[in-house]
Amino acid sequence: MADHADTLAVEFRNIDKAFYGVKANDNVNFDLRRGEVHALLGENGAGKSTLCSILAGLYRPDAGEFIFEGTPATFKTPKDALAAGVGMVYQHFRLVSNLTVAENLALGHPKLSVHISQEQLEEEARQLGEEYGLPVDPKARIWQLSVGEQQRVEILKLLYRDAKVLILDEPTAVLTPQESQQLFKTMRQLAAEGRSVIFVSHKLYEVKQVSDRVTVLRDGKTVGGAETKDAEPRDLARMMVGRELDLPTRDPNPDIGEPMLIAEDLRVAGDRGLEAVKGVSFEVRRGEVLGICGVSGNGQRELAYGLTGLRIPSSGKVILDDEDITKKTVEQRIDRGIAYVPQSRLGMGLAPGLTTEENLALKAYRKPPFSNGPMLAPGVFKENGTKLIEQYDIRGVRPGLPIRLLSGGNLQKALLAREVELNPKALIARSPTRGLDVGATEAVRNLVLDERAKGTAVLLISEDLDELLALSDRVLVLYEGEVVGRMPAEEATPERLGLLMAGHRDEGAA
Amino acid sequence: MNDSTLILTLVAAIGLGTGLVFATVGEIITERAGNLNLGVQGMMLVGAVAGFWATFNTESLLLGVIVAMIAGAAFSVIHAFASVSLRVSQIVSGLALTIFGTGLSSFLGEAGEDPLVGNPSKATFEPILEGGLADIPVIGPLIFGHDLMVYVSWLTVAAASYYLFHTRMGLSLRAVGEDPASAESAGVNVARVRYAHIMAGGALAGAGGAYFSLALVPTWQNEPIGASGWIAIALVILASWRPWRALFAAYLFGAATRIGFTMQTLGEPWSNIPSSLLAMLPFVLAIIAMLVLASGKRARFLGAPAALGLPYFREQR
Numbered sequence: 001m002a003d004h005a006d007t008l009a010v011e012f013r014n015i016d017k018a019f020y021g022v023k024a025n026d027n028v029n030f031d032l033r034r035g036e037v038h039a040l041l042g043e044n045g046a047g048k049s050t051l052c053s054i055l056a057g058l059y060r061p062d063a064g065e066f067i068f069e070g071t072p073a074t075f076k077t078p079k080d081a082l083a084a085g086v087g088m089v090y091q092h093f094r095l096v097s098n099l100t101v102a103e104n105l106a107l108g109h110p111k112l113s114v115h116i117s118q119e120q121l122e123e124e125a126r127q128l129g130e131e132y133g134l135p136v137d138p139k140a141r142i143w144q145l146s147v148g149e150q151q152r153v154e155i156l157k158l159l160y161r162d163a164k165v166l167i168l169d170e171p172t173a174v175l176t177p178q179e180s181q182q183l184f185k186t187m188r189q190l191a192a193e194g195r196s197v198i199f200v201s202h203k204l205y206e207v208k209q210v211s212d213r214v215t216v217l218r219d220g221k222t223v224g225g226a227e228t229k230d231a232e233p234r235d236l237a238r239m240m241v242g243r244e245l246d247l248p249t250r251d252p253n254p255d256i257g258e259p260m261l262i263a264e265d266l267r268v269a270g271d272r273g274l275e276a277v278k279g280v281s282f283e284v285r286r287g288e289v290l291g292i293c294g295v296s297g298n299g300q301r302e303l304a305y306g307l308t309g310l311r312i313p314s315s316g317k318v319i320l321d322d323e324d325i326t327k328k329t330v331e332q333r334i335d336r337g338i339a340y341v342p343q344s345r346l347g348m349g350l351a352p353g354l355t356t357e358e359n360l361a362l363k364a365y366r367k368p369p370f371s372n373g374p375m376l377a378p379g380v381f382k383e384n385g386t387k388l389i390e391q392y393d394i395r396g397v398r399p400g401l402p403i404r405l406l407s408g409g410n411l412q413k414a415l416l417a418r419e420v421e422l423n424p425k426a427l428i429a430r431s432p433t434r435g436l437d438v439g440a441t442e443a444v445r446n447l448v449l450d451e452r453a454k455g456t457a458v459l460l461i462s463e464d465l466d467e468l469l470a471l472s473d474r475v476l477v478l479y480e481g482e483v484v485g486r487m488p489a490e491e492a493t494p495e496r497l498g499l500l501m502a503g504h505r506d507e508g509a510a
Numbered sequence: 511m512n513d514s515t516l517i518l519t520l521v522a523a524i525g526l527g528t529g530l531v532f533a534t535v536g537e538i539i540t541e542r543a544g545n546l547n548l549g550v551q552g553m554m555l556v557g558a559v560a561g562f563w564a565t566f567n568t569e570s571l572l573l574g575v576i577v578a579m580i581a582g583a584a585f586s587v588i589h590a591f592a593s594v595s596l597r598v599s600q601i602v603s604g605l606a607l608t609i610f611g612t613g614l615s616s617f618l619g620e621a622g623e624d625p626l627v628g629n630p631s632k633a634t635f636e637p638i639l640e641g642g643l644a645d646i647p648v649i650g651p652l653i654f655g656h657d658l659m660v661y662v663s664w665l666t667v668a669a670a671s672y673y674l675f676h677t678r679m680g681l682s683l684r685a686v687g688e689d690p691a692s693a694e695s696a697g698v699n700v701a702r703v704r705y706a707h708i709m710a711g712g713a714l715a716g717a718g719g720a721y722f723s724l725a726l727v728p729t730w731q732n733e734p735i736g737a738s739g740w741i742a743i744a745l746v747i748l749a750s751w752r753p754w755r756a757l758f759a760a761y762l763f764g765a766a767t768r769i770g771f772t773m774q775t776l777g778e779p780w781s782n783i784p785s786s787l788l789a790m791l792p793f794v795l796a797i798i799a800m801l802v803l804a805s806g807k808r809a810r811f812l813g814a815p816a817a818l819g820l821p822y823f824r825e826q827r
Contacts, residue, residue, distance in 0.1 A: 078695050090695070096684075098688045104696075107681055107682065108685075108696035112678045113678065114677050114679070115678075116677060116680075
C-alpha cells in the first residue's frame with residue numbers, strides 16, 4: 001500500500017453530481033493508474049461525460065472525494081485542470097478554426113513569452129507531431145484539416161502542455177478504421193510513457209483492443225469494472241445496457257424489386273460553388289437498403305440535397321419510380337414520395353420551438369384533413385400526434401411544450417415516424433443513429449428495417465460503419481464526391497471500406 | 511510646390527483623419543475580441559469633453575489626452591458590463607452608450623457657473639516642426655509637417671498591429687473573437703479579455719475625441735466630432751479589421767471631408783458644386799463600403815471575427 005500514491009493518478013470516491021435534481025453521477029467510484037489506458041463504457045446519459053467533465057474542471061462534484069496524484073484536489077476551471085496536467089479532447093473539438101495549428105497549440109499556454117515567433121511554434125508543433133505519430137501541417141488553418149487531423153491537433157494541444165492524464169471522449173466516432181488503429185498506437189505509446197488515458201467509448205471491440213482496464217457506468221452509477229483481458233464483451237454489454245440485447249441487423253431480403261430511386265451521373269455544387277458531387281450514379285431498388293459510406297465532407301450532404309431538392313443538381317438526373325424529378329421542388333418531391341431524415345434532427349429535421357404534435361404534422365399540414373384551405377384543423381393534429389406518439393413509442397412528450405426538450409433518441413423516433421407515415425417510395429436517411437444510445441439505436445434500426453420490409457427503397461448515408469454493415473444490402477463508397485467502390489454487403493469489411501474511404505480505389509470500381 | 515492644392519489637401523486629409531485613426535484602431539481591437547461596440551460616437555464625445563476640460567483647467571495637452579483616454583475607457587465599462595457580464599445584446603448596449611455619451615458630453619459642456627461652451631481651448635496641438643525638414647518638397651509636409659498626435663497615431667497603429675498578430679495576448683484576443691468556447695477551454699479568460707479590449711477601444715476612442723476638441727475644433731461646442739464615431743465603425747469594415755489599413759481608410763475619409771473646401775479653392779467651375787453636397791461624400795463612401803464589403807460571407811472572408819456580436823454563454827446543462 002505504500003506505493004499507492006505512486007501508481008494511482010486519479011481517484012474518485014463516492015462522487016455525486018446532480019443537474020436540476022437529476023442525478024448524473026450517483027455514488028461513482030473510479031480510479032486511474034499511471035501508464036494505463038482505461039476505458040469508460042456506458043450508454044448516453046450513463047454519466048461518462050459528467051465524470052470526465054468533473055475531472056477536466058468543467059463541473060464540480062456535489063459530494064465525494066477527488067484525489068489527484070495522492071492528494072485531495074478540486075479543479076475549479078479547465079485551466080486549473082490543465083495546469084495540474086489533466087486535459088480532455090471533447091467530442092466537439094475546441095479548436096479555433098481560423099487560426100493555424102501552431103497557434104492553436106500555443107493559445108492560452110501559460111509558459112508562452114509575450115512575443116510569439118511563428119517559426120518557433122511551428123517547429124515545436126512539427127517535432128511533437130513526429131514524436132507521437134500525429135503528423136499534421138503546423139502552418140495549416142484548422143478549417144483546412146480533415147476531422148481526423150483536427151483530432152490529432154487536439155491531442156497535440158494536450159501533449160504540448162505535457163498533460164499527464166488525457167481524456168478522449170468517443171474519439172473513434174469520427175475516424176476511419178485505419179485512423180482509429182493509428183490513434184490506438186498513439187494511445188499505447190502515451191501509456192508506455194507513464195501517462196494515463198481515459199478512453200470513453202461504447203464500442204466493445206475497440207475497448208477490448210486498446211484498453212488495460214474497463215469501468216462500466218449505467219444510470220449514473222458504477223456497475224462494474226475489470227481488467228480488460230478478463231472481460232467478456234457480452235458481459236460488458238449486459239452491464240452497460242442492463243439487459244440482454246442484440247442490435248437488429250437485416251436478414252437477406254428475397255423481395256428486392258424494381259429500381260425505385262435512380263441517380264444518373266449526378267453533379268451537385270458545394271457551398272463554395274465548387275462541384276461537391278462529381279458524377280455519381282446508382283439505383284436503389286424496392287425493399288433494398290443502399291448504404292453510402294465515406295468520411296464526412298466527401299459529398300454526402302450535397303448528394304442528399306440533390307436527391308431531396310434542397311439544392312437542384314447542376315447536371316445529371318434523379319429518377320423516382322420512372323419519373324424524372326431532377327428539376328422538381330422539395331415540396332413536389334415530397335408529394336411524389338421522397339422522405340428525408342437529415343443529419344441535424346433539430347433545425348433541419350424538426351422545428352425545435354414547435355410542439356411534438358405540430359412537428360409530426362409538418363409535412364402533411366398543407367392538405368386535408370390537416371387543413372382546409374387556410375384553416376388548420378387542431379383536432380386532427382392532436383389525433384395524429386397521439387396516434388404516432390403511441391405507435392412509435394415516443395417518450396417524454398409533454399403537451400404544448402416544444403419538441404426540443406425531448407432526448408435525441410425520441411427526437412429521432414418522432415422524425416422517422418413523420419417521414420414513414422407518408423408511405424414514401426424512397427427514404428433517404430443520413431446517420432440516423434448518430435449520437436443515440438444502444439436502446440434508441442435499436443428502435444431506429446428497426447424502423448429503417450421495417451421500411452425496407454414494406455418495399456421502400458432506402459438510401460442510408462452514414463459514417464458509422466457498424467450501422468452501414470448491419471443495415472445495408474449493398475454499399476457504395478464516396479470519396480471526394482466520386483464513387484470509389486461498390487459492393488454487396490457480404491463482401492464489405494471494415495478494413496476494405498476504410499481503405500476506400502481514405503481514397504484508395506478498388507479494382508474495377510465506379 | 512508644397513503649397514500646391516494636392517499637397518495641401520493631403521496634409522489636411524491626414525489631420526482630419528487622425529481622430530478617426532484612433533477611434534477605428536480602438537474599435538478594431540474591440541471587435542477582434544468578438545465585441546461590437548456601437549458606442550464609439552458616445553465614447554469619443556465623452557473623451558472630447560473630458561480632454562477639453564482637463565486642458566482648459568491645466569493648460570496641459572498631455573493631461574488632456576490622458577484624461578480623455580481614462581474617460582473613454584471608464585465610459586466603455588458600461589457597455590462591457592452590460593454586454594459581457596449581463597449578456598445584453600451588444601447592439602442595444604452600444605447604441606445606449608452613444609445616446610448617453612452624446613447627452614453627457616453636451617451636458618458637461620454647458621454645466622456649471624462658468625460653462626465650457628464657446629470657450630477656446632487653452633492649448634492646442636500644433637505642428638512640431640517649422641521649417642527645416644518640413645520644408646523638403648512633398649515629403650516635408652506629408653511626413654514632417656504634423657502635430658504630435660499624428661505621430662502618436664502612427665505609433666498606435668504599429669503597436670496595435672504588432673499586439674494583435676505577434677503577441678501572446680493578441681493570440682488570445684483573436685481566439686476569443688473567433689471561438690470563445692475553444693479559447694476558454696485552452697485556458698483563456700473570455701470575460702477578462704473582452705473587458706480589457708472594450709476598455710482599450712474606449713481609451714482610443716477617447717483619444718480620438720480629444721483630437722477633435724484640442725486640435726481640429728479647439729473651441730468647445732456641442733458634438734465637435736460630427737458623426738466621426740459612426741464613420742469609425744464603417745472604417746473598421748473598410749479596413750477589414752487590420753490596423754494598417756485603418757490608417758489609410760481614415761485618411762481617405764479625411765480627404766473626402768476636405769474635398770468641399772478644396773473645390774472652393776479651385777475656382778470655377780469646381781466651386782459651383784454645392785458644398786453641402788460634397789459634405790455628404792464621407793457618408794456616401796461609408797454606405798458604399800458597407801454595401802460592398804459587409805455582406806455576410808464576404809465580411810467573414812475579409813477577416814470579420816466569427817464570434818463578433820455574439821454574447822458568450824459557457825456551456826450549461
